[in-house]
Every structure is written in structure tokens, then in C-alpha cells.
Amino acid sequence: MKKRLLVIALLVSASFGYAQTKKAITHEDLWLMKRVGMPEVSPDGKWVVFNVTDAAYDEKDQSSDLWIVPSDGGLKPRKLTSSKGGESGYVWSPDGSKIAFTAKRDADELAQIYIINLKEGGEALRFTNLSSGASAPKWSPDGKQLLFTSKVYAESLTDSANKKIAEDKKKLKYKARVYTSFPVRNWDQWVDEKQTHLFIQSTDPDAKAKDLLAGTQFIKNVGFNFGGSAEWTPDGNSIVFAATTNRNGAAYEDVYSNFYKVNLSGGEPNQLTTSKDDVDNPKFSPDGKYLYCIYTNSITTSGKVYNLPRIARYDWPTMQGFKLITSELDRPVSSFDISADGKTVYLNAEDQGQQKLFTVSSNGGKANLLIDNARGCYNGLSISSQGKETVVVASYENASMPAEIIKVPLKGTQHQQLSFFNTAKAASLDMPEIKSLWITSSRGKKIHSLMVLPAGFDASKKYPLFVVIHGGPASAWMDNFGYRWNYHLLAQPGYVLLLTNYTGSTGFGEKFGQEIDGDPFKGPGEEVNEAAAFAVRNYPFIDGSRQAAGGASYGGHLANWLEATTSHYKCLISHAGLVNSESQWGTSDAIYHREIGAGGPPWSQNETWKSQNPIRYASNFKTPILVTVGEQDFRVPLNNSLENWSVLQRMKVPSKLIVFPEENHWILKGENSKFFYQQLQDWLKTYLN
Template sequence: MTLPRLRRALLPLLIAAACMPLAHAADTVAPVNANVSQTARHAITHEDVWLMKRVGAPVASPDGRWAVFSVVESAYESKDQWSDLWIKSLTDDAPARRLTSSKGGESAVAWSPDSRQLVFVAKRDGDEAGQLYRLDVAAGGEAQRLTTLTMGARSPKWSPDGKQLLFVSDIYPGNKTESDVKQSAKERKERKYSARAYDTTAPRYFDKWLTDKQVRLFVVDAQADSVPRNILADTQLVALPGFGGSQGDEGQSLDAIWTPDGKGVVFNAATNRDAFQRAAVPAQLYLVGTAGGEPQRLTQDAHSYGALKFAADGKTLFALSDAETPGKVYDVKRLASFSWPLVNPAPTILTAKLDRSISRYVLPENGKRVIFSYEHAGLEKLYSIDVKGGEVRDEPSLPTGSINSLSSGGKAVVGVWESSINPPEVYAFNGKAPKRLTDFNTDKASKIDWQAPEHFWFTSTDGRQIHNMIVKPANFDPNKKYPLFTVIHGGAASMWRDQFVLRWNYHLLAKPGYIVLLTDYKGSTGYGEEFSRAIQFDPLKGPADELNEGVDEAIKKYPFIDASKLAAGGASYGGHLANWLQATTTRYKAIVSHAGEMDLIMQWGTSDGGFGREVNAGGPVWSNLPVWRDQSPIMQAGNHEKGTGFVTPILISVGELDYRVPANNALMNFAVQQRLNVPAKLLVFPDENHWIMKGENSRYFYSEVEGWLAKYLK
């Protein structure tokens, strides 16, 4: 709900791209081309990674007959990128076909209740902001624009009768009508000064300076030229200084759905966003009529609720619940339900006995079981539970890899599955062996010389079971010796997953002849609530100790690892840990740090999130708690004179637009290396944020990492 606390994982990487026609696929196993011999396969290249087609999350039609999804084809130049919607039958083996042909791309796809029409968000014909478009899939023809709002529209939802649309948009303070919004936007554009002013909450988010826009819910008839209605206008709720929703790249968002009778809207919202720097900001549930009026608060606790869905019979409201436990840095997301109409504001927690965080869930037509997925030990598989609760049951899943989206319609369940050697494809999950429905990337993947990760566990000195994966290079020979590159995931509340990734692609990092080690240190997700909470009061030292232990275990277990040639690196929280390793040990020959913090106090004050860091440390920065100093990498610089740290050559990189881990961390890092005369190189990307998103920048980054490691490992 809130700007991410430390317990939240980073947002997934979004890459704009385009698509090409595909051949039909209907197998049920990972893509393997028996006609491609091992000798014909090649070591992975940056082009292989960057130009793989990006298959988006499929959306199943309500009747279960179709799935629509985006396919983007990346290019190194933005002008060459393209994105379109595709549609695939779920009742036969006919190949998918392209639905749209528009460079700008489409998002937030929603089916009409009769499964004949789609609504989506797109920028077309000079749109300055994303607008709602309707496409008649059954009759064909061009998409029709439904909104022309100054601030655009996002997150559309059809009403149960298919006559109206609910969506999210923004206004400026004091605006009543669209003409007011237009005038306010004009005034801001014509201002002769460029200053920004703030009097509450965080001024920045990720790579954007925030403005005074205010999020609202709108309803509009599903016809062109209809006038949207702000259903939260003039309410006491939105007048509260702390009213708002979760912050995203497109602005704040309110998770909202229609009530089963179509007469109201249930949504989540916070009322203390202005206290973001000093308190948790829970998202409670509210009900408002489609004609407007004062919203009714439905829940009366301090939890956060989201991912709202009604059962097909309209008698149960489901949500994911985050307990927002006071004084804790992490809570697992649990599946909750409410009888509808709501009588008791206290939810039934269906997965109370499951010590895992629910990633996503769907409600198939039979209404008897909830299908969901969660992370565990590098994988994400399918499970289910009775709608009344009970024991969790395994559902048919692929043995490796990760499910990263789910959608249901009728009896159909579809999603995207991928692994580190199988780029994303759409699959059907219908209680049987998963069936692959697309093959956008299978041919290209079959021609790459790569192996699935190998998993192993060890027990840390603190008694925790630690999961690891190793990735081997192309042309791997177990009789040879290979340097080890331990790559550290960010978060810290995330997990190394067996999946195909653009940033820090395991096989591309291993390509020069390295074994890549991926360790899920304490603080990672996928191993239970207490495992993730174990990072509290110990933000860097404990996790780094477990990383070092992971290296020790890998060396003992695999004789092909050269113990004299070790390197470590990571980004975001992984960069924090990379900096800590460089500051506290000399065992590594080279370090790579992207977007890594150097000083806990500086990061608390300059990042786009603060309170979660305070909770993690046990108190504010002025509380004189030792952790603020003792676990700041910069404060370990005295280790240089002792010969116990700050001696390893380090490659430092940062995006100037990174407000999650601002560039002052990288500058401080480079300064101390120069002060201590430690070999270091600083890469600054003026047009990048927390991630390296542009193709040529990514290619350059990988080449610099490869060159840095080669310089000190070979």
C-alpha cells in the first residue's frame, strides 16, 4: 500500500518492446529442441538476453474461451521498439494472433462480462496521457477512445452489467470538474519558475519528483463521448490530509472493484499518508455508491488490504492482507475473506497456517477452491485452498522455474511460466499438467548452451537453513577450475528465483567462465516470516556472514571452484552488501556494486523511504543505537589500515535518476576508495534510475562488469 518499506521487494523490471508472429505450441514441458545438437548451441550473448520477446501477463475472458496478453519486442534503439496485444484460444490449438498494431503499446487490459469486448489503456493519436480504449473483439474493427481526460485514465474495470467502467485518475487540489483540471494543468505548464514545494510526505519516488496530484475514482458509461464522474468528489474522506493510495510509476493507485450488484465500489485507501516518515500507513477497505456520497469504512483494524476479488456468486470478498505488525520489518501476505454483504469487519484469514507470502491468487468458476502461488527456495509453484479455509494442497506445476502471473475465467486458469533457461511463455493451468500455449522464445532458447541452476542447502552458524543455486558457464567441464562470482539479490525482502532476467542475467554473468553463486541470506522471502524478519537490527553484517558461509559451502561441495579466485557483486540491497563485503573482508579479488548504500544515516535521509529503515534499526538515527554506525560501510574505513577491509578493487555504478538509493552513496563510495588509494572505477548513467533500463547502457554495463572481473580473476 505504502511507498516500499524495507520489507518490500523492488518492483519488477519493465522493458518497452514489440512483437512478432509466433508458431503454435502445445507441449507441457520446458522448451527443448531435439534437432539442435549440443555442438550447434552457442554461449549466451547480450543480444540473446535483450532481444528475447517479453510476454506479458495473460487475461482470461470471463467465459474461459480466450486469453489476451501483450508481447513486446525489444530493440537497442527506442524508436525501433514495438508492443501489441495478442489473443489465444483456450478451447483449441489454433495459434495466437495479433489484435493490435500500435507502437505505443497497451496496458491494463480488461474483458467485458460477455467476453466480447476489451478495454485497455493506451496513448494514441497525440494523447499526452494514457486514455481508455474499447476494442470489439467479436465484431473486429479499430479500438475506440472512451476518455480524453487531461490526467489520463488507468486501471479500468467493467461493471457487472457491462454498461459502465470504473477507473483511476487524478485531479489537482481544489478541482471540481475536468475543465478545472485542464486549467490547473495549463497554469502549471505556463509557470515562469521551476521550483517544487512540499509540506508533507516524501517528495520523490523511485526516479520521479512527486507533484500535488491527488488520486480519485471515476465511473463512466462504456460509450464514446460519455462524461466521467468523480465518485469521491466532495467527500470528507478525500479531504483528509493523509488520504491516498499506493505509489507507483504512474502515480498513486486505489485498488477498486465493483460490488456484485453493480451499485457500489469497494476500494482500499490510506488516511495517514502524511505520516509516512513516522508511522506505518495501512490501506483499509471502503465502500462508496456509484452515484457518489460519503464512503463507508468496512475494515476497522490496522492491516493493509489489496488484490480485491469477489467470488462468482457474489457472497464472498477476498483480499490479500498484510498485518503491518508494529515494530516488525516484514509480514507475509495472507489470503483473507469477508462474507458479503459485510457484517463482520474482521476477516477470516484462510492461510493463517501457511508461513509463506501469497504472491497472487485467482477464483475459478467452480467456486470451491482458491488457486494461488508463493515463493519457496528459488521456485514459485501453484497451490490451492478451500474457500472456507483448511489445508493447502499442491496443484500441478512445472518442476522448475517460476509462475509470475495468474488469471482465471470460467474454468480456465492461465499464467506466465519461466525459468532461467526458458524465457516467459503463456501456460494453461487447469488441474492437469501445465500446457504451454505460446512459443515466442522457445526456438531461440533451444540454441543457447546453458544449464538449469543446481540447488543446494547448508546450515548457517546461526542455525538457519540457507538455500543456494549455482549457475555454470557454457561449455562447462567439471574437470576444470572456475572462479566463483557470488551475486547478491536486492530487497532485502526478495529471493533468487529460477527465472529469466535482464538485469544480472545469471548465464550472461557466467559466460566468461565463472561459476555464479546465488545465496538467499536471512532477510530473503520464500522461507517464512521469521526468516525474513531476522534481518531486523542486523541489516548488513548477518546477511553478509551468511553470504561468506555460502561461498565456503560451495567451495567444499564443488571441486571445480577455484577458491583462490572469488568475486562478489550486487545491486540495490545487493549493492549495500557488496559494499559491506568490500569494507570488512579481503577474501574477494573484485567487487561490483550498483546502487549500493554507504551510510545508513545518509540513506535514511535521502532515499524515498525512511520509516521502514528506522524500524529495522530499532530506533531513529539520533537514538545513538550502535547499528547506525556499526553497520554503515563508510564507518568501517579504518579496516583499510588494519588490512582487513577496503582493499579489494571495486567497480561502482549508479543512475543519476535513482531516488531509491541516491547517487550520493556512489559518490561517497568512490571518494573513500580514492582517499584510501584503492583501485576503483565509477560508472554514472545520467539517464538511468535504480535500474539500467536502456539497451545500449545495459550492454555497456555488462561489458564493464566482464572487464572488471577479468582484470582481477584471470
């Protein structure tokens, strides 16, 4: 027996990269890590700009600045800006001499666009001065104008008019929100009378911003909503953007977007596409012959709640010749860009617990891995737009390494790390390499899980098992470094973590993601339980008599389902989880997809509504459970946690309710996060130790 344990210890130590000389991670270690943002490579590929946030428990002490590093790694990164306000949305000018970005500096009531001139040096200068603020800058092809967005009152034609409307509303003696259509809320904000509009402004001194949508009939459509993405046409005379015109139908149909074109000279936008699928992120080929985009089938056309985001192409300017470029890649595309010669599309996509980089011909076909890394996630893909050889940069992270900026070789298997903001700190922490494992479920499905070992792991000991359930469900556990549910901080007291990618998870094919429709809790819950049973049988260091489960959002839903259907776990944790799917349908900010996933509205009382609703099994509730929720959460509103609490108290189940008044769907404030982790660990300790 001792020999067998020794062999297991050696195998696990090798598999997980365990080192005894390091210390266990604390919340302070986690929270005070520098947060390295996404990279943007210069047009010539020589420089990379990115932002770095110096986190602090008190938000007033937090700062974020722009940094720059040569893409060849010949010099260390250097700071470009120094201000309290965070910089974001940074973009290079076409000639690479300037960077435009969004920031809220000392005199700004709202964020504005700033420009820093790298050739002339000096501090960044404010470019916009709108009472409504400005964000998401994009340079025109000739570098003489900037496109950006601002949220304004629909009836205002000028900034002064917009400012006066805002001032008049502040003077009203009553406070009321009035609605005649859906939706009324979004995540943690009430929908108001403002709309996001497209603006342009010349770089000439004293130039004024121009609202391209002001006064048009287009924005008077009650279903109008800017889709969030826009791009200059190759000739620089127009803007192509994605927009929704059926947002007011969100209660009874899927909301989709189409492409529109608006001329800089003004006039009504011209509709370019007419499908009921979703288009986003328009990008033109370097020769201007094609318009590429992210294309996603809608619920309306597919009949499924989840559909893969793919890359599609239209001929420009005819908008004919529609072609799916990634039709052979059964993975969701996160972002993409096109090489300077127009022959290759670079993209990153989720794949079985990782974010990977691929290339595909601009005419479509098989997608090939750009770099084959067995660990981690590549995000924030950025490629050079000039020169003979493409320069590829990205952000890279894994479960034991916070994000850093890297350069990806066009050939080879090793990326080059360009930033090292957290390298020393991460090296001092005992964060064992995570392990992938697969099971074949009772339904014959291949189900993937990640396993995380605690600091100071000793294979000869027995550890409790904490089954952590991801949200979504159209999401997945990945080999990445998180802050809200950090694997190693959760495992730190001495728990083995099991993270299962149940049916409905992404990165395992479109069909796998769709098969949760009509089976929202039962099937995924069984897969989570079966993966836990497999781990207990096959890893002797797991103590099967001490198991807990928990999660957030859909993970909280599933924790409540486990409360209703099994007494297998010693305790449970449910953050932002529904207990009553019918009241969740009626009070969430988004409802139609829930109806489709269940096969009909709640009043149909079909089998799904009747048999897969946790509250219908309230008489079975007996497992001790910690219930937490953000009071500003409109995706899984407070009412569901209160319903859960009422049932738990009525059934005399050992339970605790924690409401965070200032938080939304996620716990984002430093001190609140620290308190949450403390409460979670205290709860687990009570029932597992």
C-alpha cells in the same frame, strides 16, 4: 583423479542439462527476446489475451501489441492490435465480447482506455479522452460501464478545470517544489500535487467520465493516497477501494491502507475497515457473500519490517466475520482468484526459489499444490469465471526459458504451453539448468543457494566464482529469466555463479524473512561467505583463489559491507548500494522501516547503527570495487555512491564510478544496459582472469 573428474563431469552435465552444440548468450540475444506479458483468460475460459513487446535498443523502435490464443492450444496465437504504443491493463467484458485496455496511441498525449470488439472485428476505438489520461480499466458486472483511474489535481472538479490548472502551472515563471509533510519522493519521481482518483464512464456513445472522489472531504486529508486497487460491488452500484489516510506520517509510523466504499451516485466514501494493517486487491465471491483480499500485518501491529501477504475474507456487506484463508501457508501470496462455484481459491506464492500455484478451500485450511513442477516460476495467474470446470492459465518461465503463456491442468503434473515466441531462440543458446544447494550456516540455519554454470562448461577445468547478491532484502533469487541481472549473461565469460538466499530472503517462511531485523548486514554477509566457501570445498571445478562478489540495491549494500569487513574477494561490484546507513536513512524516499529494522533512529546510536554501518570501517577498504548508480534513483540516492567514491579515492582503493544520468533504481534502457554489462564484465576480467 581423472576418473573422479570424469564422474563429476557426467553428474554435472546431467544435473544442469548441458549441451555442447549451443552458443553462449549475448546481450543482443537477451535484450531482443520478445517480452511476453501476463495472461487474461476470457470469462468462458476459451480464449487468452496477453501482450507481447518487441524490444529494441532504441525505444522509438520498440512496439507492444495484444495477442490472443485459444486456451485449448488448437491454434497459434494471433495479433489483435498493431500500433507503436504499448497496450497494458487489458480486461475482458463480462460477456467475453470485448477487451478494454490502456494504450498511448499516435494522437494521445497520455495513455487512454481503448476497447476492441472481438465479435464485430475492426480496430480498437478510444473510450476515454481525459486531459489527465486513464488507466487500469475494470468492467461493471453488467458490462455497461468502466471503472478506471486517472491522476488529477485535487482541487479540480471537472476535466476542463484540471486541464486549466495544468496549463496555468506551465506559465509560472518560477520552478519550485514546496512540501510541508513526508514523503517528498517515490522511487524516481518527486511527489506532486496530483492525486489518483477513481472514475466511471458509461459505454453509451458520447458518455462523459465521472470522478467519484472529486469535491469530497475525503481527498482533502493530507494523508490521503489511493492504494492502487478497486473493485465493483456485486450489485454494480458502488466501488470498493483501498486507500491510505496516514501517508503524511510516513517519517514516523508505518503507512497502512483500509477499504472504503463510494457510491456511483456520489457522496463521501464510507470506511469499511479500521485496522492498522494493510489491505489490497479486493475481490468478491461469485455469490456476492464475501469480500476477499490480500492482507498484510503492518510494522505497527507486528513490530517487524517484513510480514507475509496472506489471503483474508470478510462477510459482505457487513464486513464482519474476518478470516485468514491462508493461515496455514507460511509463504507470501502474490495473487489469487476465486472459482466460479466459490468453493476454491487459486493462488500463486513464492516458495524456496520458485513461484508455485496452490489451491485452498474458500473457507481456509491447508493449501495444496495445483501443479508440482520442480523448476521455474508461475506468474500472472488467471482463471475463468464461468462454466462448470475452471480454466487456469498463467505465465511460466525458468532461468533458461523466457516467459511464455501456459495452461495448467486441474489434475496432472505437466502444463500445456500456448505460446512459443522465444522457444527457438532459447533452444539455440547454451543456458545450463541451474542447480539448488543448501548449507547449514555457522548459526545453524538452513541456507539456500542457486548455482549457475557458464556456457561450454567443462568439469575438468577451473572456473572463477562470482557471488551475486540479490536486492530487497525482502526478495529472493529464483529459477526465473531476468533481464537486469541475467544469470547466463553474467556467467557467459566463464564464471560459476553462486546466488544465495540469505536470512531476510522471502519464500522460506515469515520468521526467516523477519530475522534480519537488528542484523542488517553481518549475519547475511556471513551466510553469503559461508555459502561461497561451501561451494569451493564441494565443487572441484571452482577456483577458490579467484572469487568476486556484487549486487544491486540491498545487494549493493551488502557488497559495500564486504568491502568493509573482508579482503576475501578479488573485486566487488556495487550498484545502487548504500555505504552509509545513516545518510541513507536521511535521504531515501522511505525511512521508517529502516529505523524499525535497526531498533531505533540513527541518533539513538544503538549497537546496530554503530557496528553495522559500512562507512565506519572505511579504514579497512582495500578491495577493488566498481560503483554504479542511476542519477534518478531516489530509493538509494546518488549521495551514497558519491560518499562511497570519496572514501575509496581517499583510501586509494582501485575503483571506478559510473553514473547513469537517465536511469533510476534500475538500468532499463537498452544501450545503458549493454554498457553496464560490458563494464561489469571488464571489471571481473581485470581481477579474475
